[in-house]
Amino acid sequence: MALLMDTRLLLRKVKDLRCLTPRRNRVKEKWAVTRTKHPPTSLALQHFDATHSVQLGPLWPSVRAALLSEKKYGALLNNFSYDVVLADLEAQGCRDFLRDADTEVSAAQPFLEQESEVVGDEESSGVSISKKSGIDGQQLSPLHLSPHIKCLVFPRGDITRFKPARPDMCGLLGYYLMDAASLLPCLALDVQEGHNVLDLCAAPGGKTLALLQTQSIGYLCVNDASVSRTLRLRKVLNSYVPKPLLADEKLRITSFDGTIWGDIERNTFDRVLIDVPCTTDRHSLMEDDNNIFSKSRTGERRKLPQLQLELLMAGIEATCPSGEILYSTCTLSQIQNQSVVEQAIVLARENHGIQLQVVDLRPLTHMFRKTFHFAPDLHLGEMVIPHLAANFGPIYMCKLRRLT
Numbered sequence: 347m348a349l350l351m352d353t354r355l356l357l358r359k360v361k362d363l364r365c366l367t368p369r370r371n372r373v374k375e376k377w378a379v380t381r382t383k384h385p386p387t388s389l390a391l392q393h394f395d396a397t398h399s400v401q402l403g404p405l406w407p408s409v410r411a412a413l414l415s416e417k418k419y420g421a422l423l424n425n426f427s428y429d430v431v432l433a434d435l436e437a438q439g440c441r442d443f444l445r446d447a448d449t450e451v452s453a454a455q456p457f458l459e460q461e462s463e464v465v466g467d468e469e470s471s472g473v474s475i476s477k478k479s480g481i482d483g484q485q486l487s488p489l490h491l492s493p494h495i496k497c498l499v500f501p502r503g504d505i506t507r508f509k510p511a512r513p514d515m516c517g518l519l520g521y522y523l524m525d526a527a528s529l530l531p532c533l534a535l536d537v538q539e540g541h542n543v544l545d546l547c548a549a550p551g552g553k554t555l556a557l558l559q560t561q562s563i564g565y566l567c568v569n570d571a572s573v574s575r576t577l578r579l580r581k582v583l584n585s586y587v588p589k590p591l592l593a594d595e596k597l598r599i600t601s602f603d604g605t606i607w608g609d610i611e612r613n614t615f616d617r618v619l620i621d622v623p624c625t626t627d628r629h630s631l632m633e634d635d636n637n638i639f640s641k642s643r644t645g646e647r648r649k650l651p652q653l654q655l656e657l658l659m660a661g662i663e664a665t666c667p668s669g670e671i672l673y674s675t676c677t678l679s680q681i682q683n684q685s686v687v688e689q690a691i692v693l694a695r696e697n698h699g700i701q702l703q704v705v706d707l708r709p710l711t712h713m714f715r716k717t718f719h720f721a722p723d724l725h726l727g728e729m730v731i732p733h734l735a736a737n738f739g740p741i742y743m744c745k746l747r748r749l750t
């Protein structure tokens with residue numbers, strides 16, 4: 347009985363309290379209404395339905411279904427860890443998709459015989475950009491994959507989740523979970539022994555870690571404009587890489603605005619990775635927090651293609667002649683992908699006298715066609731599109747070589 351009285355008293359107190367704070371509650375209710383009406387995730391879906399459906403045509407409904415479903419991860423093995431996790435993961439049914447790659451040269455051969463393609467408006471810009479390097483009389487060299495990079499995935503259609511990695515006796519984690527398609531830009535960058543490499547937009551560090559796994563980099567510059575995200579990147583590196591490999595003579599971590607990199611260091615790097623900020627399509631459809639489609643970030647979203655172009659231009663300037671640049675995003679948007687690269691090629695020539703050649707990535711897509719779904723007939727670059735049986739991506743990538 348006493349308990350009943352106590353409960354009644356408590357309820358009355360709560361009621362009184364509500365009366366004392368009507369304004370706050372009204373605000374909360376109003377908020378709740380706005381939130382359910384236009385959450386950023388539904389604004390993103392509306393936007394993608396309008397734009398991606400035009401770009402992808404009949405492919406869009408299946409890509410859309412995959413984007414709205416749980417994404418698939420890959421486990422990037424950490425060569426620096428003492429724990430031997432490969433056998434354990436294989437016993438769970440995973441396989442290293444790099445070792446499973448189709449390396450038959452004969453199947454890739456037809457790509458060498460393609461006709462030249464022109465990208466961009468020749469009339470207005472006087473620019474002729476051939477998409478495929480083989481077309482310019484250049485032989486397509488076979489891809490050399492670093493034997494040190496291993497990334498395990500569950501088979502097609504298997505949506506088993508990985509367990510979180512555990513620290514070894516030195517505190518280093520055995521694997522890093524990432525979208526397996528994110529590894530492709532790192533493989534396409536084709537880092538060779540002793541190369542000087544710049545990762546211009548690096549946080550939280552998945553691709554940096556993959557680049558370090560190759561164990562061939564001479565010197566690595568890692569940059570991200572966001573100080574808080576750079577801190578996350580440092581944490582990732584400390585959790586996976588032994589301290590001596592993070593020493594100043596091997597690695598530099600900075601938090602500069604990448605758009606000004608061309609003013610800081612020109613004609614310097616053998617390889618530059620420019621993994622730009624974008625509409626992060628999958629995240630934008632799944633998470634209302636920190637969503638680029640929220641009303642307060644409309645201006646930032648509209649400026650993305652300009653920022654991407656400036657970052658790519660800075661990366662091109664930072665690359666040495668004959669060096670290579672890899673531009674990547676995790677959006678399906680043509681405006682943030684092919685259009686940015688097209689404009690950069692024109693600007694590099696007209697404003698800086700830099701001639702660029704687009705490198706053919708079809709040997710790479712051919713190699714990994716059993717693991718990923720690639721967009722067909724892209725006029726510039728290659729793109730992994732999400733698929734319910736292989737729910738990786740989206741990842742767009744385009745590789746450029748500096749001729750001058």
Ligand SMILES: C[S@@+](CC[C@H](N)C(=O)[O-])C[C@H]1O[C@@H](n2cnc3c(N)ncnc32)[C@H](O)[C@@H]1O
Nearest residue numbers: 547548549550551552553571572603604621623
């Ligand atoms: C797609 S994320 C990079 C992901 C990273 N490469 C990885 O694999 O983990 C894009 C990054 O660009 C950074 N960024 C945004 N504007 C930048 C700028 N002006 N200069 C350099 N980095 C920038 C963001 O902070 C964000 O971390």
